Amino acid sequence: MQHPSATALLRILYSLRWFAVGGQSLTIAWAVLGLDMALPTLALWSSVLLLAGFNLVVYVRLLQVRDATPAEAFVHVLVDTAVLAWLIAWTGGIANPFASLFLLPIALTAMALPQAWAIATATACVLGYLLAISFGQPLPHLHDHFDLHLVGMAVNFFLSVALVSWFLVRLAAARDRRERELASLRERFVRNEGILALATHAASVAHELNTPLGTMTLLLDDLDTSRLGADGADDVATLRRLVDICRDRVRSLADPADPAATTLVGIDRVLEHWQLVRPAIVLARSGNVDAGQRVDRAIGHLLLALLNNAADASEGNGSQRVDLHLQLDHGLLDCTIRDYGTGFDAQVPFLPVLFRSGKPDGLGVGLALSHAAIEQLGGELEMDEADGGGARVRFRVPLRLPARQSAETTL
Template sequence: MQPASPAPFLRTLCSLRWLATAGQAVAILFASKVLHMQLPLLALWAGVCALAAFNAVVQWHLPRRSSEPTPATAFGHILVDITVLTWMVGFSGGIANPFGSLFLILIALAALALPRAWSFAVAAAAVLGFATSAVAGIELPAASLPPAQLQRWGSAINFLLSSVVVLLFATRLASSLRTREAELAALRERFTRNEGIVALATHAASVAHELNTPLATLTLLVDDLAEEHHEPSLHEDLHTARMLLEQCRQRVRQLAAPAEQQHAPASVTLGSVIEQWQLVKPTARLHCNADAPLQQRVEPAIAHLLLVLLNNAAEASGLNGSARIDLQLHIDRQQLQGRVRDHGRGFDPAQAALPGKLFNSGKSYGLGVGLALSHATIERLGGKLWMQPADGQGTSVGFSLPVDPQEAP
C-alpha cells in the first residue's frame, strides 16, 4: 500500500497527542487521588507538560510550512512520542504498567503511514523504549486495589484506548486513501483524454493542408456559378455557400498554422461568434439577453466552447420539433457567465454527468469530440461547466470563465 502523505499524518498525530496528554493527566490524577498511589508526580507531570508543549508548537507551525514535511520529520515526531512514553511508563511501574503496550500503537501508525525503512526505524526505537522502561523502570507502588485487580482494570482501559486510537486513525487514513484514489482516477482519465486531443490536433494539422486545395477549388466554382446565374434565390444560396466555404477556409488556415508561432491567436468578439453560428444554423431561432456583452473579446478556445454548446442545443431542440435556443451572457467580477438552454426532451438525471472522453458521442452521427474539447478548455482556463434540467422541458448547460477586464467593453 502506498504510504500516506506526511502532512495529514502529522495532523493526525497532533490530534492523537492531545488525546494522549489528556488521558495521561486523568490517569495521574486518578492513581494519586483515588487509588492513593505514591507516584513520582513531579516527573510524571513534567512528561505531560513536555508533550503538551511540543504538540502546541507543532500544531502552530504546521499550517505555516511552505513545503510538505518529509518522512524524516514524521519519524522525529514519533521519536518524541516514544521518548515521552518511555519516560511515563518508566516512572509508573515499568514493564508492570499495563499501558506499556501503547508502544505497539506507535509502530502500527508508522507502518500504515510511513515508508518501510522509516517504519522499521520506528519499530526499533519503540523496542528500545520498551526495553529501557522495563529495565530502568520504577516499581509500581501499592494502591488501594489489589495488584491483580489493578492489572485487570488497567489492561481493560488500555485495550479500550488502543481500540479508539486505531479506529480513529484507520478511518481517517482510509478516507484519505479513497480521496487520493479518486483524484488519481480523474487524473488518469484527464491524461488519456488530453493525449487523444494532442493526437487529434496533430492529425487535424495534416488534414488541414490536404483540405485547403479542394476548398479553394470549391470557392472558385461557387464564384463562377454566381457569375453565370442571376436568379435571386439561387444567387442568395450561392452567396451563403460562398460565406460558408470562406469560413471553412479560415478554420483550415488556423489548423494549418505552424505550432511554433510565438504570437497568440487573435481574439474574437462574442457577437461575431454568434453570427458565425447563425450562418451555419440558419433555421435555429436564438433568443439572447438584451444586455449581453457581445463586444467582449474572447480567445478562440472560448469561442469554440460557445459554438459547441449552441450546436448541441440546436440539435437537441430540433429532435423535439423546436427551433428555439435561449442564450444568457453576462460578465460578473471578471467572469464570463453563460447559460445555453435548449427546448429538447431533456435528459435522465442519473446520467447528468457531462462526458469528458474523446470519441464517445451519444449521437449516431457525432464524432464525440466537441464536449471533450470543451472540458479541456474549461480546465485549462480555470473555469466551470455544469448541466441541469431546464424549467419546463429541455436542458440548461452553464459555464463560467475568467476574462481579461481590459478587453471588456
C-alpha cells in the same frame, strides 16, 4: 520521496498528541491530588510540557507542508515513542497498565508508511518498551491499588480500540480520496492523449484543406452574381462568408503558434458565425453580457461546440429553438444553454468520452473537447434536465482579460 499517507499520519498524530497531553495532565493530577500517590511529578510534567511544545512546532510545520516524507513521519513517531517510554519508566515500568500503548505507533505506521519505516517503528517501540521495563521505577504501595491497576488495563484496552478504529477510518478516507484523485488524473491523461492525437491530425488536415478552400474562394469571386438574381446573390455571399470562416479556422489549426490564433474574439462574432452555419435555429438570448464583449478564443470554441450540440438535440426532437443565457459577474462568465430535445437518459450516467458519441452521426469530439477546455480555463461544467423537457448545459469560466480590456468591457 513524498508520501500522501505520511501527511495524513502527521495530521492524525498531531490530533492524538493533544489528546495525550490532556489525558496525561488529568491522570497525573488525579493520581497526585485524588489518590495521594507519590509520583515523580517533575519528570512527568516535564514530558507533558515537552510533548505540548513539540506539537506547537508540528502545528507550524503542518501549515507549511503539503506532502510529507515517510522519514519526517518516522521522526514524529520516534518522539512520541520516546515520551511514552519516559512516562512508562517513571510510572511502574512493566507494571504500568498502559505499557501496551507501544503497540499503537506500530499499528499506525504499518497502515500509513512503507514497509521499511513500519519495521523501523516496530524496532523503536520494542527498544522503548525494553528500556522502560529495564529502568522502570516501581510505584510505591502499588499493591494497595490493584483494583486501580485493573481499571487502568480496561481503560487502556478501550482507549486503544477507539484510537486505532478512529485512525483506520481517517486513513481509509484519505486513501479513498487519493485513489479518486489518481483515477481522475488517469482519465484526464487518457483524454489528453486522444486530444493531442486529434490536434496533430487536425493540423495535418488543415494543410490539406487550405488549397481546396482557396480554389473555392477564387470560384466564388469569378461567379457572375448578376445572372443569379437577388436570392442567388445572397446565397453566394453566404457561401463566401462561410468559406472565409473555414479558411480562418484552418489557418489557426495549421499554425497554432500564430498570434492571430490566440487573440480575443467577440461574442457577437461567435454567434454570427454560428447562425451562418445553423440558419434554421432560432436562438433566444438573455443575460447582461453585451454583444461586443470579447472573450478568449477557447471560450468561443466552447460556446460553438455546446450550441451545435444543443441545436442537434432540438432538431432531433422536431424543434428549432435553443436558449442562451450569458451573465457576467466580477470577471466570471456564466453561460447556460438549453435545448428542446429529448433530454438526458436518467438511467445512463453522462461521461464526455472522446470518440464516443450519443448521436448516430456524432464523433464524440464536441463534448469531450468542451470538458477539456473547461478544465484548461479553470472553470466548471454542469449538465442536467431542463424544466419542461430538454437538457440544460451550464459552464462558468473566468475571462482572464487584460487590464485594459477588462476596464472597457466592465458591465
